[in-house]
Amino acid sequence: MSSEPTTHTEHAEEHEGMNKKRIWNVFYVLLGITCVEFVIALYLVPHGIITYHTANPIYVVLTLAKAFYIVGYFMHLKFEKTGLIFAIIVPVLFIIGLILVLTNESHHWIDLRM
């Protein structure tokens, strides 16, 4: 019963938490990550400093980091109720499942095509 007023004030604080300064900070993070990706794609890989076998997982990790910042801060999901966060995030496990299945499958396809 006492949880009611506290959640309301918490919510108000969180709204203020996403102020202009914070919005621009998230923007700089996104811009920075994109710049790192460009450095890898245009400098590190062509000059043979790292191979694309190393670069590709790095791209995926950086992309997921960007996704976290967009969904968490711009779409405000990080500040929603835990129930809503889980309702949105848990179904994404199906996507991960499909990725695993089809990655495995594609390794067989390449054998069939040879």
Next chain:
Amino acid sequence: MSTTTTNIDEVKTTPWAGGRSPFSVEYGKMMMWFFLLSDAFTFSSLLISYGALRFSSSAWPAPDIVFKAFPYVSENAPLVFVGLMTFILIMSSVTMVLAVEAGHRNAKKEVVWWMIGTIIGGLMFLGCQALEWTHLHSEGFWWGSVPDIHKLFEFFADPKPSAAVATTYGHQFANLFFTITGFHGFHVFSGVIINIIITINVLKGTYEKRGSYLMVEKVGLYWHFVDLVWVFVFTFFYLV
């Protein structure tokens, strides 16, 4: 005995006790989240199919060769144009979230300006995409068609594959590229239209009368999702 009765009769106020949304978001906003979730599945299916076909291919057109043109500026600037497109879309996401922030303060004028900024960003992105499609089309790529074999070989990194292999995977690349960026571009286009409608409503004072700019927040969710999808398209089509 009497204490038990009062305990049962007592009105529960916990989040999951019923009578209100346990997620404490308005109905429309929650439905927007679930719509976006379903849209995420659609985009994932397309992108994962692309990934599976590409992983199982023995050769694939090299992104830094295919996307090396910056229309009207340079014929040899790999990935710079798509970098600009990414910047435009992230920028329009920022103006969108600033519009939402202004909505929380009920600052009507600011909401309008940030929304107009978002619409301009969306239109710029669509313009860039139109240029890129035109460029690829002029080189011979389209749904179901690839450039003639001599030109097509230019798009593959050394060592060059056989003509049959280049034609097969050139076709797969073209089909997947136009389908996936087309589907995304269509989302951007719908987003621009929806943003225009919402901006007109803001100007008419619809949300001022309603007392909340929640609609701006809802279209904001959609717009950020479009940006989010682009982040993935950018990585898997242009970088990997």
